[in-house]
Amino acid sequence: MRTHITEIHPVTQENWEQALKISLHENQKHLVPSVTEGLAYAYIKPWDEAFDPYVLQIEGKIIGFFYISYTPESTDNYWIGGFQIDKTFQGQGMGKRALRAIIDFITDKHPLCHILSLTVEKDNHIAQHLYRSMSFVSENLTNSDGEVIYRLKIR
Template sequence: MGIIEIEPFTKRNWEEAMAIEVGDGQKSFVPSVAECLAFAYLKPWDEALDPYVLLADGTIIGVFYLSYTPDSKDNYWIGGFQIDKRHQGKGYGTQALIQIVEFVKDRHPACCLLSLTVEKDNPHAIHIYEKLGFTTEKKENDYAEVIYTFNLAEIFSETN
């Protein structure tokens, strides 16, 4: 398994990215790729919403978006994170999430707190998030999704 790379959606890759699809039992957990792109255009939550593709060995294996307020310390949200059903079960989800955290740290140095939401009945995703250090106070958003956070300031200050 190669290193996961992150690239923005572009004219060159959007058609391949649109083919990303999760399994039937997972479709209620994440927005479709088309919905993610609509969110990027509409920016329903924050000032900025950037969609990205996840690549392994040059092949798009997943997508996510980052919704945020530029230069804020605590308003950065990972959304739409999904690995294509053909690439699941290979460790890509865990590796991709590690890369996403590093990506946010590098691209948005002001960010101290990274957040995401997860459906209560998605134990596989919850396991991955908790394994990588995301924590929850069991608070929910307006859609009854549980909010998880990752403290970048605490984690990365320990390594300096």
């Protein structure tokens, strides 16, 4: 599977039920909002003007989920959230490939975006390593939930 490209598609009437089947290992569930929560956020938009949920696919099979929360026309208010890879696809390099696809997708879809941000739980060392390996830099700041803020300059 390593040679296949990760595809990104909006969550739609056709794929939302598949998206809800994404499952994490028990010890990961507290680290990231569930897909259900992500879809609820997309409906109520608690943080920004725009909130877009997406699925990650390989060969038509949904392997993960994420959302983008942002202010349209801004240069620095773009946040990746809810990023998760289904437990059956973890440990195969999918997270890094998916994150690269997400960065490329946002760069293409939002040409005004100069800075991408995300947060990660303090004890989620695997995710922190992934983000650092993709050139995200810790701001040594936390949000109101105590999560560490990482940023990536893309332009």
